[in-house]
Amino acid sequence: MKKVLIGGLCASLIAGLAACNDNAATTSKAPESAKTAAATAVAQALGSGIEFANFDKTVRPQDDFYSYVNGTWEKNTDIPADRTSVGAFYDLREQSKDNVKAIIEETAATPNLAMGTDEQKVADLYRSFMDTETLNNLGVSPIKGELDAIEAIASKDDLIKYFAHSQMIGGGTPMAFYIDVDAKNSSRYATHIWQYGLSLPEKDYYFNQDERFQKIRAAFVAHIEKMYELAGLPNGKAAAETVMALETAIAEKHWDVVEVRDSTKTYNLYQLTDLPALAPDINWSLYLGTxxxxxxxxxxxxxxSFVQGLGELVKSQDLANWKTYMQWQTLTHFAGDLSDALDKENFEFFAKTLNGQAEPEPRWKRGVAKVNQLLGEVVGKVYVKHHFAPEAKARMQQLVENLRGAYADSIDELSWMSTDTKAAAKDKLAKFNPKIGYPNKWQDYSKLDIKGDDLVGNVMRAAVVEHNRGLDKLGAPIDRDEWHMTPQTVNAYYNPTMNEIVFPAAILQPPFFNMEADDAVNYGGIGAVIGHEMGHGFDDQGAKFDGEGNMRDWWTEQDLKEFAARGKALVEQYNGYAVFDDLNVNGELTLGENIGDLSGITIAYKAYKKSLNGKEAPVIDGLTGDERFFIGFTQIWRGKMKEEALRNRVATDPHSPGKFRALGSLSNMPEFYNTFGVKESDAMYIAPEKRVKIW
Structure with a gap:
């Protein structure tokens, strides 16, 4: 189950050029002095790191800086049939898949791998996924035991027990159980329940009456019926109608995507003895005991309220309906690991209909994803040896500390925050724990049994091992070495209950981090990413946690009001960005990430200027340091997505689309206005009194 408190960077989800085109106001540049000539020569040897071929000089940077930097790339780039998106993040992910494939194939080619070794597990897991002949011969037999167990359910208590069992093996369940740090007592692990149980992306998909959603619902019902037919299960049409009706009833009980972001509302500590009063028709001792x-x-x-509503549904819905629902949940959760026919139909609805993906990925890519999912840190150990130099880690550590120092300076300079709140904020900042590249302690997979001819069994056994690993945390000290992403993941995250900022090795590559480029583009790229993750510690939810990772109020009442007002202004700004003619960004859903982006670029700029030690930045490839900085930032957000996938993301993803992540942040920065001569008549202009500055 997802770590619900973590704030990540993305889903989810650029020959001397003048700063402006012929129709734009130009930026004056002072001639280089003799004292900066040597620095310029050194920096030019590194290169600017700017991807000039992507620029569209027909666009005025003051009107749409994102398209100015990325427009030609966007015009000339097609989305491959087996993908729904391309861009800086997605292309690095493709590169990571290639790198991991090479590691897997090298491992698999090793003769006489001993059973039980990590190498044997990697080789056999990949083999079990790639062996479609065996999967086709097996059909649905790998899940027959589960389908038989569902058929044997004879009471509501049996049903509750099966909910728990299905959770443990990685199957479907209407409520998700997981173990994580207690947000109000970060020195201990606690058990949690999270709403779950829907096949469609979010509750609105069940109720929105727009034609697009009605078509999706009709396609979903047809998909269920087809899956039943392919699985050889009876009464597919009736089952599809039953599943749709019950999932709609479950969706009606769900909190929406904005509500579930609220860490205050979602923290509700119950004594186990109080659970029967909340949901008396759920046998809690049986559920938790299982x-x-x-x-x-x-x-x-x-x-x-969801758990209460689920209890009501357990009581009111016929047992036969629940059995059909669990039958479907089992079939759909394991469909991608069964026969070609079931796998293809699963793709047709979830990838093609919902996200616009024309063709499935090559099977090897999905096999790589399966290895990353179940044995990620085994591969990660080899990945960092091949693809992450010690020099990169050292430079990242320096960048992180420079950003930390700039953040502290920025807190000191805030005009709207009191001395007491500043002190608490700086205490939290000082306690940030940065993790760079890879874990200090690798995960142990010795309890996981992997077989080369049992893909579904591998998946189920891995889920059980992971479940038991969580149980082992209860009562144990907090594991501060644990990572929630593998080194080969192209992403980053902030974890508030650990107060940690984490940067896996795979994101530390161009255009985010370029060892061959000068500092400007790196501060604009990975510097903004570092600042973004630090910013999550001070976004609308992260700011509820202190330096020890405990959710508590460390704000004065007046400062909190001012903070909320600035957040509200950012919500209104992003609500105004149109993704399509009929769809705008959801400013409330994306507020935390938008604060992270704005904080990230603001602090990265301060850190970059501070790194110059009062000297003038060299001009490289005809661009000043400030120009390279802002271009470096905008490069990392280049992306292109199928319409279906983008609509899905806007409905469910707390990140704004990449274009608005760039435009929204830059439109609030006076330094950007000064660098590119943005005036009141320009499209990116926001009046000074309406620009948002938070950190």
Whole structure:
């Protein structure tokens, strides 16, 4: 289950050029002095790191800086049939897949791999996924035991017990159980319940009456019926109608995507003895006992009204309906690991209909994803040896500390924040724990049994091992070496209960981080990423946590009001960005990420200027340091996405589309206005009194 408190960077989800085109106001440049000539020569040897071929000089940078920097790339780039998106993030992910494939194939080619070794597990897991002949011969037999168990359910207690069992093996379940740090007592792990159980992306998909959503719902019902036919299960049409009706009832109980972002509302600590009053028709002792979590005295219920509503549905819905629902949940959760026919139909709805993906990925890419999912840190150990130099880690550590120092300076300079709140903010900043590249301690997979001819079994056993690993945390000290992303993941995250900022090795590459480029583009790229993750510690949710990772109020009342007002202004700004004629960005859903972006670029700029030690930045490829900085930032957000996928993202993803992540942040920065001569008549202009400055 997802780590619901973590703020990540993306889903989810650029020959001397003048700063402006012939119709734009130009930026004056002072001639280089003799004292900067040597620095210029050194920097030019590194290169600017700017991808000039992507520029569209027919666009005025003051009107649309994103298209100015990325427009030609966007015009000339097609989305491959087996993908829904391309761009800086996505292309690096493709590169990571290639790199991991090479590691897997090298491992698999090793003769006489001993059973139980990490190498044997990697080779056999990949083999079990790639062996479609065996999968086709097996058909649905790998899940027959589960389907038989569902058929044997004879009471509501049996149903509750199966909910827990299905959770443990990685199957479907209407509520998700997981173990994570207690947000109000970060020195301990706690058990949690999170709403779950829907096949469609979000509750609005079940109720929105727009034609697009009606078509999706009709296609979903047809998909269920087809899956039943392919699986050889009876009464597919009736089953599809039952599943749709019950999922709609479950969706009606769900909190929406904005509500579930609120870490205050989702923290609800219950004593186990109080659960029967919340949902009396759920046998809690049976449920938690089956999970192995009945020895705890309390549990955090993230959405109490959902759990209450689910209990009502357990009571009101016929047992036969619930059995059909669980039959479907089992079939759909494991469909991608079964026969070609089921896998293809699963793709047709979830990838093609929902996200516009024309063709499936080559199977090897999905095999790589499966290895990353189940044995990620085994591959990660080899990945960092091949693809992450010690010099890169050292330079990143320096950048992180420079950003930390700039953040502290910025807090000191805030005009709207009181001395007491500044002190608390700086205490939290000083306690940020940066993790760069890879874990200090690698995950142990010794308890996981992997077989070369049992893909579904591998997936189920891995889920059980992961579940038990969570149970082992209960009562144990907090594991501060644990990572929630593998080194080969192109992303980054902030974890508020650990107060840690984490940067996997795979994102530390161009255009984000370029060892061959000068500092300007690196501060604009990975510097803004570092600042973004630090910014999550001070976004609308992260700011509820202190330096120890505890959710508590460390603000004065007046400062909190001012902070909220600035957040509201950012919500209104992003609500105004039109993704399509009929769809705008959801400013409330994306507020945390938008604060992260704005904070990130603001602090990265301060850190870059501070790194110059009062000297003038060299001019490289005809661009000043400030120009390279802002271009470096905008390069990292280049991306292109299928319309279906983008609409899905806007509905469910707390990140704004990449274009608006660039434009929204830059439109609030006076330094950007000064660098590119943005005037009141320009499209990116926001009046000074309406520009948002938070950190």
């Amino acid at each position: 999970l192995g979590a009945d020895k705890q005295t309390d549990i955090i219920i993230n959405q109490p």
